[in-house]
């Protein structure tokens with residue numbers, strides 16, 4: 196991905212989203228040192244890029260104990276508050292509610308004790324004062340963020356871990372309604388016990404957490420909400436090279452393919468199997484941005500509009516293969532019409548072509564000129580293979 200005017204800055208004290216947390220938190224957090232925060236400029240703002248070449252399957256980031264990770268309010272009484280399990284563990288026969296607030300449930304004593312130490316000790320008293328309805332998810336998350344401030348003794352809340360994140364505050368006000376947003380912020384300020392002067396900050400935080408949070412999937416169901424300052428730095432692409440997975444309160448980012456040094460590390464916020472319009476609509480509605488990823492830009496023409504992910508991958512592969520196809524098609528032939536080479540590289544190239552051809556046929560998209568070249572190449576490949584087997 197090209198980012199004109201991008202500038203690189205390693206994670207500095209000022210730019211490091213964890214800088215303030217590191218010295219005050221005893222929570223064990225680990226990140227793998229394969230990426231750095233870079234300012235791309237423009238709409239993308241900050242994002243992560245690879246510090247070194249990364250292989251497919253490499254674990255790029257691992258964070259133990261995400262900053263805020265909790266079940267969505269629709270699942271607050273059906274999954275364990277700490278590990279998201281739906282089943283009881285150990286001596287518990289069913290998911291057990293917290294006896295004090297009765298708002299959250301646990302699968303085991305271990306989860307209950309861990310959650311208590313982590314955050315629930317601080318939020319349980321205010322949750323007790325609520326009626327029977329659970330707090331809206333983002334208000335609950337905001338309450339936790341404000342409690343983190345007070346618990347971690349961050350005297351200047353402006354130095355919060357979300358301070359430098361994008362917020363799209365105006366867009367959010369317009370779509371959520373300023374009054375509704377302010378009410379949620381006021382509720383979180385009230386229940387957390389922080390001074391009312393912090394309501395404007397809580398409003399800003401509300402927007403930032405909304406824009407920078409992620410859904411947590413367990414067994415194919417969106418059960419949770421996660422806001423973490425490092426994860427929040429990850430930009431979106433409709434052709435992602437990395438993916439995020441959650442396990443209990445931890446998350447990791449894994450490479451989906453090889454990523455070159457200085458290449459942006461991008462995940463997908465949405466279902467990338469959808470066509471361009473559907474993807475862009477979802478990104479605009481939920482994250483308030485017009486996607487600038489390579490795939491969206493490439494599919495901007497009238498045809499691309501309806502491309503599926505398979506179409507896109509097929510075309511991308513074809514572009515990569517084109518020089519090899521040209522080389523093959525234009526190579527001098529012998530009397531039998533076979534290319535005058537039997538070298539390994541060409542053989543490998545033909546194998547790629549064969550795979551691409553098979554995929555194109557499967558998807559029924561081999562109607563163009565390149566496809567004819569592929570078909571000829573396939574024909575030649577079968578001959579080469581036969582000859583090679585005989586040698």
Ligand SMILES: C[S@@+](CC[C@H](N)C(=O)[O-])C[C@H]1O[C@@H](n2cnc3c(N)ncnc32)[C@H](O)[C@@H]1O
Nearest residue numbers: 239240241360361427428429430431484486487
């Ligand atoms: C989770 S944040 C990612 C980090 C963010 N770039 C920053 O500087 O803090 C999501 C926001 O980043 C920007 N963004 C991420 N991916 C983008 C993309 N493909 N095209 C345009 N903007 C993008 C949008 O402003 C979006 O609301």
